[in-house]
Amino acid sequence: MTLKTNRTRRFVMAGLGALVLPGVGQAAPPQTSLRPRARTAEFARMAGGGVDALIARFGLSGDVVCAVADVETGLELEAANGTTGLPPASVAKALTALYALETLGPDYRFRTRLLAAGPIRNGILEGDLILAGGGDPILTTDDLATLASALKSAGIRELRGAFKVYEGALPFVNTIDPGQPDHVGYSPAVSGIALNFNRVHFEWRASGKSYRVAMDARTERYRPEVAMAQMKVVSRSLPVYTYEDAGSVDQWTVARGALGGGGARWLPVRRPGLYAGDVFRTMARAQGIVLPAAQITGGLPQGSEVLATHESARLVAIVKAMLKYSTNLTAEMVGMSASVARGGHPDSLRSSADAMSRWAAERFGMSGTRLVDHSGLGEESRMTPQDLVAALVNARRDDVLRPLLKPFVLRDAQGRSNKAHPITVNAKTGTLNFVSGLGGYMTATDGTELAFAIFAADTDARSRIPRADRERPKGARSWNRRAKTLQQQLIERWGALYGT
Structure with a gap:
């Protein structure tokens, strides 16, 4: 020294x-x-x-x-x-x-919007519905539930086009620090949309000789399960976790020998747009609106109509x-x-x-x-x-x-x-x-x-x-x-x- x-x-x-x-x-x-x-x-x-x-x-x-x-x-x-x-x-x-x-x-506030890219006739959106991220770092499942309710209040009952998520407000980064282990929740992906700090909740419970696992986007009010993050229990001792980018899915495995009787932890999300889209589909379905699987888009079409907006805290x-x-x-x-x-x-x-x-x-x-x-x-x-x-x-x-x-x-x-x-x-x-x-x-x-x-x-x-x-x-x-x-x-x- x-x-x-x-x-x-x-x-x-x-x-x-x-x-x-x-x-x-x-x-x-x-x-x-x-x-x-x-x-x-x-x-x-x-x-x-x-x-x-x-x-x-x-x-x-x-x-x-x-x-x-x-x-x-x-x-x-x-x-x-x-x-x-x-x-x-x-x-x-x-x-x-x-x-x-x-x-x-x-006093700046981040805005997350729902946009209609197409005409609306008799409650049917004949174009695309876009969930447009605006860089809000504190967006939660609760906020998406509120947006889904606002979508229903706007008179939308059906979507004929695609459901897209815009995350291009900020550049996409796969992980904050590539030197960190794959499974640490403090180094998730970054993009123009985030949900629950880009973490997914993994929970496991022993059930006989196997385990019941769940991957969800929980808050105090909601616990929607997600399909874009999947977990498989594997018979091994180490490594405890492995991660694979499976295209539209974050594919995880966990070592059976590390699980014990049960527990939970937050894992990082590597596809923030798909994560937010997955959860929003669940919240929209609860409002009676069925949406197709989310697609990621890097741009916003001209002339889109704003259906609903969520503003962050100051x-x-x-x-x-x-x-x-x-x-x-x-x-x-x-x-x-x-x-x-x-x-x-x-x-x-x-x-x-x-x-x-x-x-x-x-x-x-x-x-x-x-x-x-x-x-x-x-x-x-x-x-x-x-x-x-x-x-x-x-x-x-x-x-x-x-x-x-x-x-x-x-x-x-x-x-x-x-x-x-x-x-x-x-x-x-x-x-x-x-x-x-x-x-x-x-x-x-x-x-x-x-x-x-x-x-x-x-x-x-x-x-x-x-x-x-x-x-x-x-x-x-x-x-x-x-x-x-x-x-x-x-x-x-x-x-x-x-x-x-």
């Missing part, structure tokens, strides 16, 4: 650009002096050995980098290898949130939930939607992430940041702590991000949540195997507000993990646990040094 501390290095990050949202003006220059504060005896005690010594004491394999700045002045207070880029993991979602909010606006609410639950699909869809809205034509997650990286460099001076997706799942992404802190300082001046970040509860000496801790933190966490990140804001006991970023990664250990073992590799959990303990000690150090 190579560490280099910039304890006395100071610069004003306010000049690196300011976030501009609709109705929000340019950030004003600092109104206070940038001279360092007088330091107390407590500061001298805490500073003993420096941040290098604190990091070294943990003996964490790989690299640890960090930076912290005063939010009011933009003054960098401390950094350890602050210009070194490491994988940010889900901390990247904080940047994606800023990118989407500035580009689309906090983007700011979607982004807040994304940051709280760290949903990868939401990050990718709102990020790509922003890239498209900015006039780009991304053909992949990487090209859309490139557009966001260029935006971040122009807006915040984040010249050391290069992302390969919007969620942080891809291990090739790199972000420097000084880059992120620059963005956080600027975003705070317009009060854009901190209200959306989840409170990060510090822990006591026994590892228990300590809600009475004198330091309050709102931050985005990021966790991959042998990668741990944390970036956000902290308020010290005297009210001083700091922006910080901490990244730790052992990329060598990560590279040695076989693809099949990436869900729970040996040693990753203990490594990540130590990294999180180091994060808290860095936060407490900064609170003592710069907030007392």
Whole structure:
């Protein structure tokens, strides 16, 4: 591990650009002096050995980098290898949130529409019915049920043409990160339409010497079974799951020896358009409308009539939930939607992430940041702590991000949540195997507000993990646990040094 501390290095990050949202003006220059504060005896005690010594004491394999700045002045207070880029993991979602909010606006709503491409006579649609996705990352089975009811209310009783699903609002991506195991639900396909975060619910129950299995698109209200995802129980021990693209079907197998008496899990969907079409057919049938099997279309015909529209929640609410639950699909869809809205034509997650990286460099001076997706799942992404802190300082001046970040509860000496801790933190966490990140804001006991970023990664250990073992590799959990303990000690150090 190579560490280099910039304890006395100071610069004003306010000049690196300011976030501009609709109705929000340019950030004003600092109104206070940038001279360092007088330091107390407590500061001298805490500073003993420096941040290098604190990091070294943990003996964490790989690299640890960090930076912290005063939010009011933009003054960098401390950094350890602050210009070194490491994988940010889900901390990247904080940047994606800023990118989407500035580009689309906090009040933006995604629209999913039902279109009629043909005349309607006596309740019969003599042309095609199109379920047109609009990039909504939070569309659910419940929403499709509402659209099906609206279709009936529009007077449609029968379809003579084809039933099509339009998913061309965003480029199709087979999986967020090809390096992940096929069966993990956090790396599904991405396209212009999504349903239930592009996950299908697999449930099994022992029945004599065999198993009863079900694949459905459940919510709290509905449990429609799907035909486009199929599961077969196979007599083997490993691998637990296999996946095959069978054209119009996601074909899965599961090892009998791993099932036990029963259980359930969410599996990723690789054909989002067909998944949404499958479920919508079921919901339409419940309304007495029989539709043929869905076909995927890449374009929308001119002159189509809008029969019904579902609008998503406001983007700011979607982004807040994304940051709280760290949903990868939401990050990718709102990020790509922003890239498209900015006039780009991304053909992949990487090209859309490139557009966001260029935006971040122009807006915040984040010249050391290069992302390969919007969620942080891809291990090739790199972000420097000084880059992120620059963005956080600027975003705070317009009060854009901190209200959306989840409170990060510090822990006591026994590892228990300590809600009475004198330091309050709102931050985005990021966790991959042998990668741990944390970036956000902290308020010290005297009210001083700091922006910080901490990244730790052992990329060598990560590279040695076989693809099949990436869900729970040996040693990753203990490594990540130590990294999180180091994060808290860095936060407490900064609170003592710069907030007392």
